[in-house]
Amino acid sequence: MAKRGLVCVILTAGHAQKLSKEIKDDKSGRYAHLKGIPKALLPSPRGKRILDHWWDAINTRQLFINVFLVTNADKYKHFERWATASDFPVENIINDGSTTEANSIGAAAGFELALQVKNLWEYDILVIAGDMLFQQDSKFDIAQVIDYFHRKPDGDLAIYYEMEKSEHTTSRGIVEVCPKSNRILKFLEKPLPEETESRNASVVFYTFRSDTAALVPNYLKEHPDVSQRTFGAFMKWLINEQKVMVFGMKLPTGFQLIGQVGLKDYEAWVSYFADQAERECRDPITMRAYSRIGLMGNPSDGFFGKTISLTISNFWAEATISESSTLRLIPHPLNDPTEFGSLSDLYGISNKEGYLGGLRLLQATCKKFYHYCAKRGIALTRRNFTLSYDTNIPRQIGLAGSSAIVTAALKCLMAFYNLTDQDMAKTLQPQFILDVEKEELRINAGLQDRVVQIYEGLVYMDFTQSVMEKKGHGLYSHLNVVLPPLFLAYLSTSSDSDRIHSDMSLRWQRGEEEVINGMQKLADLTDRAAEAIQCSDWCTLADLMNENFNVRLQLYTHAVVGEENLRMINIGRKFGAGVKLPGSGGAVIGLLPDQTLMEEMRREYQKEGCVVVDIIPKEPEI
Structure with a gap:
């Protein structure tokens, strides 16, 4: 017991x-000033020595009951002087007695030496190589590493990073990590x-439980050759042969100067990390997510159905993130009003716009993002930011305005913290x-809006129950076809978009035959629509859109549709x-085969108080 x-x-x-x-x-x-200096005490991009940054990370809080440093006889004096100047206890420096590479004892043996000399066998141990260069402006919080270790009481912890394109796997130990459990396989x-x-x-x-640290002598006994x-x-040996449970945690920075490197390597990586830090602090990051229209199948995504949706560039939401001294979420001047001309003005805006702006979406996204990273073993840099948003998506007409703001904010957070699709799969x-x-x-919602806003373009989605249960997500594919002209008509005054869903979910859960059959028919229509799209059979697609709405009207009734x-x-x-509803209500999307009637139809809509927009599809980024 530790x-x-x-x-x-x-x-x-x-x-x-x-x-x-x-160097010599x-x-x-x-x-010349670096001659004889050990690697751990070489200058880093910001002028401090490499070891200084490790000591800063370790010594910022009372995280450890004690810290020890293992060095060699050749460089002992350098580290003794460093300790005196850095408020590190000199008595905690352990000398392994080696003076050259030829008589070195190896890192694993150095670790055992610390365990023996300081009698650390009953403690959990965090062990690091203090001569690894990393991006100091990343300011990773070592407390996150310890917190994640404590979240996994039955296993040890190994830190890893995603290699740069210029790095070769033959230069590093490579781990294969289970995407669900984070266990190193x-x-x-x-x-x-x-x-x-x-x-x-x-x-x-690494962070080892005391039980694992106790295995080091066994390993050394079996492997007397210093090269092993x-x-x-x-x-x-520990993971592959002994099957010890070791979990992986990704840190947001790479680590370099590992092994036998030369002067050119040192120069190159110091320059690289300096450039990375400068680039991170220089420019704000702006990410955009687009509104979407449900072309077919809507709203069967919540009922193990199939859908086809399209992102459109007419309407969008974007988020902007930049580094700042404190973390700030900026309210939108129109969507999150805090100042009004009068009480009457407040009443009018609140009556039309409601009370729920985008600020709560930013805050909820940030909260969920931090929770996701902590749960998945992804350490975030200690960088604060200012996050704001803008959008031109009309409210309450079912064009996925809320999810567009969340999507844009997520893209910003991932870019700011250097996360990729490997950290959060697309x-x-x-x-x-x-x-x-x-x-x-x-917020009552389904997957399809978020899928198409991530993938962009014209996307076919299969949410069949067997697929969802097996994969944990649907099957998504792009339909690479140039669509005919589409139009969007919506009410100039917003309506209650929530009412369209009615009690359909409850009826579905009760297994009502009418609902089950209706949702299956919507899924079948989606497959037929996909075929029509692939064949550019636009008359058939228009007929299927009408049939799609007819099925929906039968399921939801006139009173609910409105x-x-x-x-x-x-x-x-x-x-x-x-013509059909592209979302939850308040707008319609249409395909008019006879384009000569377009202007006459547009005027008819406008006479009824509608806004008519020619749809501009948003193709996916390559």
Whole structure:
């Protein structure tokens, strides 16, 4: 049983012969001041020494009951002087006795030395290599690492990062991580690219339970050759052979100067990390998400159905994020009003717009994002930001305005913290957005809006129950077809978009035959529509759109669909258009085969107080 508290061991006993020799042999004089300096005490991009940044990360809070540093006899004096200047206890420096690479004992043996000399066998241990260069402006919070370790009481923890394109798998230990549990399934020591698809590089940054630390002597006894006493070899043995449960946690920065590197490597990585830091702090990030229209199947996505939806560039929401000293969410001047001309003005705006602007969407997205990363073992940098949004999507007409704001905010947060689709799979991002709305804000919604806003373009979605249960998400594919002219008509005054859903979910859950059959018919219509689209059979597509609405009207009844929606449907049909609701109500989307009637139909809609917009499809980004 481990004693209460956590101990940290910093390993700096490497001899870095190649780097030391090249610094010594350099004739330019630029590196004369670095001669004899151990790798861990070389300057980083911000002028501090590499080890200073590790000590800053470790020493910022009372996270450890003690911290020890293992070095060698050759460089002991350098670290003794560093400790005196850095308020590190000199008595906690452990000398492994080696003076050259030839008589070094290996990182795993250095770790055991600390365990023996300081009698640490009953403690949980965090061990790091203190000579690894990382992006100091990332300011990762080591407390997040410890918190995640405590979340996994039955396993150990290994830190990894996603390699840069210029890095080769043959230079690192590579881990294959289970995307659901975060358990490391396999550790590969410097594999060839064809041996693994993973680009997750493991480094000497581990947290071990006392039971695991007790296995180190066994490993050393079985592997007397110093070449096998690296931490990579130890972890490979621990995970692959001993089947010890080790979880992975991704940090937001890469780690470099690992192993025998030269002067050019040092120069290149110092320059790279400096450029990265400058780029991060320089420009705000703006991300946009587009409104969508449900072309077919809507709203069967919530009932294990099938749908076809299209993003349109006419209407959009965007979010902008930039680094700041404190975290700020900026209210929108129109959608989140806090100042009014008068009480009468407040009454009029509230009556028309309601009380629910976009600020709550930003806040809920940030909260859910932090929770997701903590749960998935993704450490976020300690960078504050200012987040704002803008949108031109008309409210309450079923064009997915709320999910567009959440989608844009999620894209901003992922870009700001350097997360990729590997950290949050594209197939899972729509579910994240839906969870923000449903779990945090109790907004009634389904997956299809979020899917098409992530994938963009004309997207076919299969939410069949067997698919959802097996994969945890639907099957999504782009229909790469140039659509004919489509129009959107909506009421100039907003309506209550929530009422259109009625009690359909309850009836579905009760297994009412009419509802089950109706949703199946909507799914069948979607498949037929996909065929018509692929064949550019626009007359058939228009007929299917009309049939789609007829099925929906039968399911939901005239009273629920509402007179205003019915009136917009009938205007389009009067001119021979295929017309249906693109969302939850307040607007219709139409396909008019005879385009010579378009202007006459437009005037008819306008006489009824509708706005008519020519749809501009938004193609997916390549």
